[in-house]
Amino acid sequence: xxxxxxxxxxxxxxxxxxxxxxxxxxxxxxxxxxxxxxxxxxxxxxxxxxxxxxxxxxxxxxxxxxxxxxxxxxxxxxxxxxxxxxxxxxxxxxxxxxxxxxxxxxxxxxxxxxxxxxxxxxxxxxxxxxxxxxxxxxxxxxxxxxxxxxxxxxxxxxxxxxxxxxxxxxxxxxxxxxxxxxxxxxxxxxxxxxxxxxxxxxxxxxxxxxxxxxxxxxxxxxxxxxxxxxxxxxxxxxxxxxxxxxxxxxxxxxxxxxxxxxxxxxxxxxxxxxxxxxxxxxxxxxxxxxxxxxxxxxxxxxxxxxxxxxxxxxxxxxxxxxxxxxxxxxxxxxxxxxxxxxxxxxxxxxxxxxxxxxxxxxxxxxxxxxxxxxxxxxxxxxxxxxxxxxxxxxxxxxxxxxxxxxxxxxxxxxxxxxxxxxxxxxxxxxxxxxxxxxxxxxxxxxxxxxxxxxxxxxxxxxxxxxxxxxxxxxxxxxxxxxxxxxxxxxxxxxxxxxxxxxxxxxxxxxxxxxxxxxxxxxxxxxxxxxxxxxxxxxxxxxxxxxxxxxxxxxxxxxxxxxxxxxxxxxxxxxxxxxxxxxxxxxxxxxxxxxxxxxxxxxxxxxxxxxxxxxxxxxxxxxxxxxxxxxxxxxxxxxxxxxxxxxxxxxxxxxxxxxxxxxxxxxxxxxxxxxxxxxxxxxxxxxxxxxxxxxxxxxxxxxxxxxxxxxxxxxxxxxxxxxxxxxxxxxxxxxxxxxxxxxxxxxxxxxxxxxxxxxxxxxx
Amino acid sequence: xxxxxxxxxxxxxxxxxxxxxxxxxxxxxxxxxxxxxxxxxxxxxxxxxxxxxxxxxxxxxxxxxxxxxxxxxxxxxxxxxxxxxxxxxxxxxxxxxxxxxxxxxxxxxxxxxxxxxxxxxxxxxxxxxxxxxxxxxxxxxxxxxxxxxxxxxxxxxx
Numbered sequence: 001x002x003x004x005x006x007x008x009x010x011x012x013x014x015x016x017x018x019x020x021x022x023x024x025x026x027x028x029x030x031x032x033x034x035x036x037x038x039x040x041x042x043x044x045x046x047x048x049x050x051x052x053x054x055x056x057x058x059x060x061x062x063x064x065x066x067x068x069x070x071x072x073x074x075x076x077x078x079x080x081x082x083x084x085x086x087x088x089x090x091x092x093x094x095x096x097x098x099x100x101x102x103x104x105x106x107x108x109x110x111x112x113x114x115x116x117x118x119x120x121x122x123x124x125x126x127x128x129x130x131x132x133x134x135x136x137x138x139x140x141x142x143x144x145x146x147x148x149x150x151x152x153x154x155x156x157x158x159x160x161x162x163x164x165x166x167x168x169x170x171x172x173x174x175x176x177x178x179x180x181x182x183x184x185x186x187x188x189x190x191x192x193x194x195x196x197x198x199x200x201x202x203x204x205x206x207x208x209x210x211x212x213x214x215x216x217x218x219x220x221x222x223x224x225x226x227x228x229x230x231x232x233x234x235x236x237x238x239x240x241x242x243x244x245x246x247x248x249x250x251x252x253x254x255x256x257x258x259x260x261x262x263x264x265x266x267x268x269x270x271x272x273x274x275x276x277x278x279x280x281x282x283x284x285x286x287x288x289x290x291x292x293x294x295x296x297x298x299x300x301x302x303x304x305x306x307x308x309x310x311x312x313x314x315x316x317x318x319x320x321x322x323x324x325x326x327x328x329x330x331x332x333x334x335x336x337x338x339x340x341x342x343x344x345x346x347x348x349x350x351x352x353x354x355x356x357x358x359x360x361x362x363x364x365x366x367x368x369x370x371x372x373x374x375x376x377x378x379x380x381x382x383x384x385x386x387x388x389x390x391x392x393x394x395x396x397x398x399x400x401x402x403x404x405x406x407x408x409x410x411x412x413x414x415x416x417x418x419x420x421x422x423x424x425x426x427x428x429x430x431x432x433x434x435x436x437x438x439x440x441x442x443x444x445x446x447x448x449x450x451x452x453x454x455x456x457x458x459x460x461x462x463x464x465x466x467x468x469x470x471x472x473x474x475x476x477x478x479x480x481x482x483x484x485x486x487x488x489x490x491x492x493x494x495x496x497x498x499x500x501x502x503x504x505x506x507x508x509x510x511x512x513x514x515x516x517x518x519x520x521x522x523x524x525x526x527x528x529x530x531x532x533x534x535x536x537x538x539x540x541x542x543x544x545x546x547x548x549x550x551x552x553x554x555x556x557x558x559x560x561x562x563x564x565x566x567x568x569x570x571x572x573x574x575x576x577x578x579x580x581x582x583x584x585x586x587x588x589x590x591x592x593x594x595x596x597x598x599x600x601x602x603x604x605x606x607x608x609x610x611x612x613x614x615x616x617x618x619x620x621x622x623x624x625x626x627x628x629x630x631x632x633x634x635x636x637x638x639x640x641x642x643x644x645x646x647x648x649x650x651x652x653x654x655x656x657x658x659x660x661x662x663x664x665x666x667x668x669x670x671x672x673x674x675x676x677x678x679x680x681x682x683x684x685x686x687x688x689x690x691x692x693x694x695x696x697x698x699x700x701x702x703x704x705x706x707x708x709x710x711x712x713x714x715x716x717x718x719x720x721x722x723x724x725x726x727x728x729x730x731x732x733x734x735x736x737x738x739x740x741x742x743x744x745x746x747x748x749x750x751x752x753x754x755x756x757x758x759x760x761x762x763x
Numbered sequence: 764x765x766x767x768x769x770x771x772x773x774x775x776x777x778x779x780x781x782x783x784x785x786x787x788x789x790x791x792x793x794x795x796x797x798x799x800x801x802x803x804x805x806x807x808x809x810x811x812x813x814x815x816x817x818x819x820x821x822x823x824x825x826x827x828x829x830x831x832x833x834x835x836x837x838x839x840x841x842x843x844x845x846x847x848x849x850x851x852x853x854x855x856x857x858x859x860x861x862x863x864x865x866x867x868x869x870x871x872x873x874x875x876x877x878x879x880x881x882x883x884x885x886x887x888x889x890x891x892x893x894x895x896x897x898x899x900x901x902x903x904x905x906x907x908x909x910x911x912x913x914x915x916x917x918x919x920x921x
Contacts, residue, residue, distance in 0.1 A: 012855060019863030020851045022798015022838035026864065029797040112788070113781065193802040193810055193898050194864045247800070247864030248898050280803040502862030502899045670858045670904055677901030701807030706896050709889040709906070 002522045004584060006515030010666035014506045014521070024245040027197045027214050032273040035199065036065060038263050039115035040276075041105040041122045042286065043097040046131035046357040046694025047146070050095050050104070054123040058107055061121050063114025065270055068106040068262060070094040080149075081228055081261055084473055085331060087157070087322035088149075089360060091258045096148065097126070098320035099359050100695050101285035106262040108274060131357035131694035135317040136294060138354050146320065146355050155355045157322050160332045162413050163348035168300075171309035171346050175300030181384045185373055186687040187292035187317065187358075189284055190365050191706060192501075194247020196287060197277035198260045202267040208238040209267075213260055216253045216499055217539025218243040220473060222531045224256065225264070227474075232268075243529035249501030250678075251363035254325040254541050255288045281699040288325075288361030289688060292317040293373045297381040300346075305389050307400045309346035310412075312338050312377055316362065318353045324362030325541065326369045327471045327478060333362075333370025336413040337462045340378035341422045341632060342400040347412035357694050366678055368463045368542040375459040383456075392439070393456050394430060398423055401458075415462060417630045425656045426458050429634040433654040438638055451641040456634070464547030464629045473538060477624065480548035481535035484513060484556045485618040488606040490599030492517075492524040494553065497537010498545040499529045504667045508546060509553050511663050516557030517598055518584025535620055546663070552623035559619035563605075567617075568596045570610040633657040648684060681707050767831040771796060772840030780827050787811045789827035790837060798838035798867045802896070809895030812868035813837050819875040821868075821894075838867035841874065849915035850874050850908070859908030861899035869895045873909045881920075883913060 005011050018024050055067040070092035073079040080088045092103055107118035132138045132146050138155040145153050172178055198213040215221050218241040226236035246253060263276040278287070293314050300309040316332065318324060326333045332351035339347050365372070382400075386393040401422040402409050409417040430436075438454055445452045468477035481497040494513055498505060510524040528534060537549060561581065568586035569576045572594055579586045587595035596604075605617035638651045655676060659668050685705045689697045698704040768777040769789065776794040790799050790813065801823055802810035811823040814836035841848045850873045853859065860866040869892065876883070876891040883891070888909045889902075897905060 013858065015863070016855045016860060019860055019866055020838075020847060020855055020870075021842055022796065022867050024798070024863050026797075026800070028791075028801070113783065191898060192862070192864075193808055193896060194800070194862070195802075246862060247802075248862045250898070280805065280808075504861070666858050670861060670900060673901035673903040674861065674899045675901070678898070700805045701803045701896070702805055706808075706898065707902075708896055709893040709902050 002520040004514040004518045004520045006511055006583070007661060007663050009511070009664065011507055011511055011521055011664055013504050013667070014510060014526070015500070015504065026194055026245045026247050027199070027212060028277050030199045030212050030244065030275070032199060032201055035273040035275055036108050036110060036266070036270060037112045037115040038106055038108050038259070038266050038274050038276040039112070039119045040103050040259060040262070040282065041107065041119050041124065042282065043100060043102045043104050043126070045097060045126055045128050046100040046133070046690075047129040048097050048126040049129060050093060050097060051125040051127055053105060055105075057123065058118040058121040061109075061114065061118045063110040064107060064118040065110065066108045066266065067118065067122060068092070068108070068266060068269070069104075073265065076232060076265070078261065078265060081256065083321060083323040083360070084255075085322040085324050085326065086328070089258075089321040089323050091261045098146065099357050100690070101282065101359070101699070103258040103262070103286070106266060108266045108270060133356055133358065133690060133692075133694050135315050135354040135356050138356055139315065139352065146357060157318055157353035157355055158331050159350065159352050161348070161350035162336050164346060165348045167346045168309045168311050168348040171300045172298055172311060175308055176303045177301045177385070177389065178298060179381065179384045179388050180296070180298045181381060183295040183297060183377060183380050185291040185293045185295070185376055186682060187289045188365070188682045188686050189287070189289055189688055189704065190248070190250035190252035190363070191284065191704065192248025192250055192252055195278045195280060195283040196253060196257060196259070197275070198263050199273055199275045200264040200267040201273040202264070202271065204271050206238065207233060208240070209234060209264065210240045210242065211260070211264060212242045212244060214246055214253045215241065215243045215539070216246070216249045216251075216501060216541050218499060218529055218531050219497055219534070219536045220476065220539055221256065223476065224474070239531075241531045243499050246499065246501040249540070251290065251325065251365045251541050252288055253501065254363060254539070255323055255361070257287060280701060284688070284704050285696045285699045286359050288323065288363045289319070289359060290361065290363050290365030291373060291682070292362070295373070295377045297377055299381050299385050301385055301389070305385070305391050305396050305399050307342055307344045307385070309344060310339060310348070310378070310381070312349040314349075314351040314373075316351050316353050317356050317358065318362050319356055319358040319360040321360040322353060322362075323360035325364060326362070327465060327473055328475065329470065329472070330369060333364065334368055334462045335370040335374045337371055337415060337460065338374035338378050339411050339413055340375065340382075341397070341402060341420065341458050341460045342378070342382070343402045343406065344400070345412050349413060358690065364542040366675060368461060368465065371461050371463070375457070375461070379457045379459065394426060394435065397426060397456065397458050415630070416627060417460065418627060420460065420630065420632045420658070422458060422460075422632055422634070425632060425634040425658065426456075429636045429654045429656045432656070433636045433638065433652060435636065449643070451643050453637075453639045453641060455637040458632070458634045460630055460632045461543070462628050462630055463543035464625055465542055465544050466628055467626060468624045476538065478538050478544070478548075479622045479624045480537040480544070480552055481620065481622045482509070482549055482552035482556045483535045483618070483620040484553065484560060486560065486598075486602040486605070488603050490519065490523065490602045492519055493527065494524060495527045495534040496549045496553070497535050498540040498549040500540060503540070503545065503671065504664070505540075505545065508663050508667060509550060512550050512553045513557050516554050517560060519598055535622070547629055548623055548625060550663075551625065552621040555623060556619040556621040559621065560617055563617060564598060564601045566613065567601045567604050567609055571596050571600070571604055571608070629660065631658045631660065650680070677707050765828050767827055769794075769827070769830050769832070770834045771837060772835070782826065782828050784827045785823055786825040786827045786830050787822040789830070790822060790835070796837050796839050800864055800867060802865065807896065808865070809868045809872065810865050812871045812895065814871055814875055817875065817878070819872045836871065838870060841870065848874070849912040849919070850877070852915060853908035853911035854905070857904050857907040857911050859900065859905045865895060865897045869897065869905060873912065877909070877913055877916060881913060881916060883909070885910070
C-alpha cells in the first residue's frame with residue numbers, strides 16, 4: 001500500500017494526469033446536444049448614445065436564431081445587474097454605451113461561425129459622446145457626470161479613509177524630514193491563457209438551470225443568480241453552477257460578466273443550451289482590469305531615518321461601474337496594510353473610487369484585495385525617503401522594521417499582525433544575493449558611467465479572508481468549507497467550497513487529509529466546483545483557499561478522528577482514554593500491537609459500529625478563521641541597464657518568502673516563480689493603454705505583451721524563509737490557525753523590487 | 764463546402780467543412796479532440812500548437828482545408844500504449860504545469876524541438892519555446908521539464 005506523505009513533501013500533482021494527456025475538461029470542452037452559440041456585438045466608442053439597432057440583416061443570416069438587445073431585456077428587468085460592491089452594471093445598454101468594447105447586443109446561432117456572421121450583420125447607429133478618461137479630471141468641478149442613472153451628480157463613487165488624519169498632518173508639518181511622491185500603478189490585465197466563457201442549460205420543464213462557467217466562486221454565483229432572477233421564477237435549489245477545469249484565474253474569473261447573463265437569458269429564450277466563449281480581444285478589452293491606482297504618498301521621518309508618519313491618498317479608476325470584487329465593508333480592499341513592515345503609529349490613508357468611461361474592474365490580481373497596491377505604495381515611499389536621506393535602502397528598512405518581539409503587533413491602521421521576522425528575511429536575501437559586494441560593484445560601475453540597479457522590496461501581506469465578524473461578500477460570511485467522506489474500504493472523497501485554477505488543490509488538500517488521518521494521498525479524491533455536491537464556500541481568490549478551506553479539511557479530519565477513536569475502542573475492547581493516535585492508526589497505550597488502522601476503522605464504521613452509534617465515517621467543517629494571516633518576505637533584484645538603448649537585463653532576483661507551514665514545497669516554489677514573472681511584467685512591459693478617444697490600444701497579445709521564455713528573468717534563486725517564523729498552525733495542537741500561506745503569492749512585490757532597481761540604475 | 768480527410772494521431776477524420784473553418788476547430792469539434800486549446804486567435808500564445816507532418820504549427824492560424832491529407836499529432840497522441848512520453852513525464856516530474864491550459868502546445872513544441880536538437884542548452888530551450896506563452900509557471904519549471912525530457916530520451920537511446 002502507498003504511504004501517506006502529508007506535510008512538507010513534494011508530492012507530484014494528482015491533477016497532472018488528465019492535463020498531460022489532453023483530458024482536462026475546460027469550459028470550451030463542454031458540448032451539449034442541440035447547443036447554440038452566442039457572440040457579442042461590442043461598442044466601437046468609449047461613450048455614445050445608441051440611436052438605433054437594426055437586427056434585420058442579422059436575423060436573415062443563415063444559422064442565426066435570435067438577436068438580443070438591451071431593449072429586449074427591459075421587460076424582464078435584466079438590462080442591469082447588481083455588482084458585488086452595491087453598484088449596478090449594464091448587462092446591455094438601452095441607450096448609452098459607457099466604454100469601448102462594451103456589450104451592445106448578443107447574437108445566438110447554430111455555430112460559432114454563424115454567430116460571428118450575425119454579429120457582423122447587426123447595424124448599430126451611434127452618436128458619439130465625449131468620454132471621461134482621466135479619473136483625476138473626472139473629480140474636478142464641472143466634469144461631465146457619466147453615470148446618468150445615479151441620483152448623485154458626481155463621478156466620485158465613494159470616499160474611504162482610515163487613520164488619524166490630524167495627527168499625521170501635524171507630524172508631516174513638524175518632522176525634520178518629509179518626502180512626497182506620486183506613484184501610478186498602471187491598469188493591467190490578468191490575461192489568463194484561457195479566456196472566460198460559459199454554457200447555460202435551461203430546462204423549461206423542470207425550471208432548472210445548469211450553468212457551466214469559468215468562475216472562481218461557484219457557490220457565490222449560484223446565490224447571486226438566485227437573487228437576481230428570483231422575480232423570473234428561478235430558485236436556488238434549481239440552479240446548479242459547475243466550474244470545470246479553469247485555465248488560469250488570477251482574480252479575473254471572480255466577477256460576473258454580461259456574457260454569462262446573456263447566455264443564460266438566451267438559453268431561457270431558445271430552450272436550448274447556449275455557449276459563450278470570449279475571444280482574446282474581448283477578454284483584454286472588456287473584462288475586469290487590475291490596479292489603476294493613482295497614489296500620492298508622503299512620509300515623515302527623523303533626520304536619522306526613523307519613520308514617524310505615513311499619508312497615502314489614492315484616486316482609484318474603477319471604470320464605468322464599481323464591479324470590483326472586494327469584501328463588502330472594504331471598497332478599497334485591504335489597502336490599509338500600506339503601513340507595511342514598519343513600526344510607526346501615525347498613519348492615514350484615503351481612497352476615492354472614480355467612474356470613467358472604461359471597463360469596470362479592480363480585481364485582486366494574484367494577491368489579496370488591493371494588497372499589491374499597498375505594498376508598492378509603501379515600498380516606493382521608503383525608497384524615496386532613502387534617496388532623500390542618501391541612505392542605503394536596506395539600512396533604512398532595518399531601522400524601521402517591526403521587531404520579532406513586538407508581535408502580535410497592532411498596526412497604525414488597525415490590523416493585528418500575527419508574526420514576522422522582517423530583518424531575518426532581509427538578511428537572508430542580502431546574504432544569498434551578496435548584497436554588499438553588489439553595492440561595491442554598482443559604485444565602481446557608476447564611476448565608469450555604467451548603469452546598474454539594485455532594488456529591494458520587503459513586504460507584509462494580509463491574506464486568508466477572513467474572519468466573519470469583518471469579512472463578507474453580499475452579506476455572506478467569508479468562511480470556507482470541506483466535506484470528507486471515508487468509504488468502507490478506507491478510500492476518501494473530499495469536497496471543498498473553493499475552486500483551483502492551477503494552484504494544485506487536489507494535491508495540497510489530499511496532503512492535509514493525509515497528514516491528519518494517515519490515509520495515502522492516492523486514496524483521496526478531491527472535488528471542487530459543483531454546487532450540487534460541494535459544501536457551500538466563497539471560492540478561491542485573494543490567497544484564501546489553504547488558510548480557510550485547507551484549515552476546514554484539517555478540522556473535518558479531526559472530527560473523523562474523534563469518531564474513529566470511539567470505533568477503535570469498540571473494536572479493541574479498550575477505553576477511549578487508553579488509546580493513542582499515530583499517523584493512520586489507534587493503538588492501546590503500552591501495547592502497540594493492539595492497533596486498528598484508519599482503514600479497518602472505516603470498514604467497521606459501516607459493518608461493525610458500536611450499538612447506538614450512527615453508521616458511516618464523514619464530517620463537514622465550515623471554517624471561520626480567527627484572524628487573517630500576515631505573510632512577509634524580502635525580494636532583491638539586480639539589473640544592468642544599457643545606457644544607449646535603455647534595455648534592461650535582470651541579472652538576478654532573490655525572493656525570500658515566509659510560507660508558514662509548507663504543505664508541498666514543489667507547489668510553493670512553483671507559485672513563487674509564477675508570481676515573480678507576473679510581477680516583473682507590469683514593471684517592464686504590461687499596461688492597458690487607451691487613446692484619447694478611450695479606444696483600447698492593447699487588445700491582443702501582439703500589443704499587450706506577456707513575458708515569454710526569452711523575456712523571463714534569469715538566474716533566480718528562491719530561498720524559503722524558516723518555517724519557525726510563522727506563528728500559525730502548530731500541527732499537533734488544536735490551534736486552528738492554519739497558516740499555509742503560499743498559494744498564489746502576490747505578484748507585485750517583484751514589481752517594486754524591479755522598479756527600484758531601475759530607479760537606482762538611473763539615479 | 765469542401766471534403767477534407769485529416770489523419771490525427773494515426774486515425775483518419777473526414778468531414779465536409781466550410782473553407783474558412785480553422786484547423787483548431789476541426790481538431791476540437793469535428794475530431795472531438797479537445798486537448799488542443801485556443802488562447803489568443805493571433806498566433807501569439809501557442810496553446811493551439813500541434814505537429815503537422817512533424818513540424819509544430821499554430822492550428823488557429825491555418826484552415827482545415829490546408830491540412831487535407833496531412834498527418835497531425837496532438838497532445839492525445841503523445842502517450843504510447845498508456846505510457847507517457849519523456850516530455851509529458853518531464854512536465855509531471857518537474858512541475859512544469861499549473862492550470863494545464865498552455866501545456867499541450869508547450870509539450871508539442873518541445874517534442875519537435877528535442878527531435879531536432881536532442882542535446883540543447885538552456886538558452887536554446889528558451890529560444891525554441893519562446894513562441895508559447897504560459898501565465899502560471901514563470902517558465903522556470905518548463906525549462907526544467909524539457910531538460911528532463913532531453914536526458915530521458917538520451918538514456919532510452921543508449
